[in-house]
Amino acid sequence: MPPEGAAGAGAPFAQERAVTPILNISCYKFVPLPDAQALRGALHAQALAADLKGTILLAEEGINFFLAGSAQAVRGFVDALRTDARFADLQPKESWSAQVPFRKMLVKVKHEIIRMDRPAIVPSAGRAPAVDAPTLHRWLAQGHDDSGRPVVTLDTRNDFEVDAGTFDGAIDWRITKFTEFPDALRAHKAALADKTVVSFCTGGIRCEKAALLMREEGLEHVYQLEGGILKYFEETDGAHYHGGCFVFDGRRVLQSDLSTQPEIAPEM
Known part of the structure; x- marks a missing residue:
């Protein structure tokens, strides 16, 4: 519940x-x-x-x-x-x-259902902790998690997806493909050390691998957003998120009520 x-x-x-x-x-x-x-x-x-x-x-x-x-x-x-x-x-x-x-x-x-090129990251062997959409909504509203620690959201998607919409103040490392995420993390992880980090993506798959990698790299307070942006739209009013969510089909961008433009072109 x-x-x-x-x-x-x-x-x-x-x-x-x-x-x-x-x-x-x-x-x-x-x-x-x-x-x-x-x-x-x-x-x-x-x-x-x-x-x-x-x-x-x-x-x-x-x-x-x-x-x-x-x-x-x-x-x-x-x-x-x-x-x-x-x-x-x-x-x-x-x-x-x-x-x-x-x-x-x-x-x-495929070799991976979401390519990261990090064979040591095996989500089926154990997931990173997850936070559900209503809880993240509440944390963002109050500005901290339930322990009083500052919360930051980390967008694990490609730059063009982020440009369609993201959480307010989300960290965006402007990666162009997910295989760039590990190097970007190592370059920036010191800034995350004293915060609760919630990784997110469209539906959960990328942020699940990202959260596992962050924990492997020594970050303690890391969560993945359960179900990603789409679940956040489904279970909340969409507050704390601006713009839409890019999807890889003919709809291109979904709004926070999960609607799209009335005319869509099928994916090629």
Whole structure:
């Protein structure tokens, strides 16, 4: 349950979904998948049969996917995934649009589902502590965490994503790809030592690896934002965040109520 005093949900109301009938989901999980190659064909066939479009990334470290289609088809696909014990606790983030923002259905096997080039960082072996969206909302409102320590937010996304919107006062190291994050951290970590650092990204995947790396580098008071910006938009009123959230599909930028412009161009 959200902590006492949490902000109200900012997600679209049910009546809006009548005019925005396409359900978009994003979800990931770090879990060992030694059979990633074998999963590729099965998941591609299931997604095509459900008339879904989007991208599924598989790697030995886990799964990351972005899908769009009718609500019944999308949720049915996720339910089928959950019959595999490794995916039983998947909790996709949802938003709605008038059109499908993808042109194709792609399933790819990669070396990492989010590339950092740091093999020692294995999220499936143990996560860094996480803070949920309502708690971060409260911390930002009061200016400190529950121990009285100053709170800073650290944007782990690429520079062009940050330019679409970010938390007020967020640290932005202007990285152009996630593999630059480790070097940027080492160059700046001294400034973070006496603060509570909350790493964040679009949906949680990058900030999860980032938080683990920060702890490995000796920073003690580090959290990842559970579910990223999209979950923050879903579970709060969006306060303390300015602009929108860049997404890698035809919608491009989502506002804090998870809405987009009425006309969208499908992703190439």
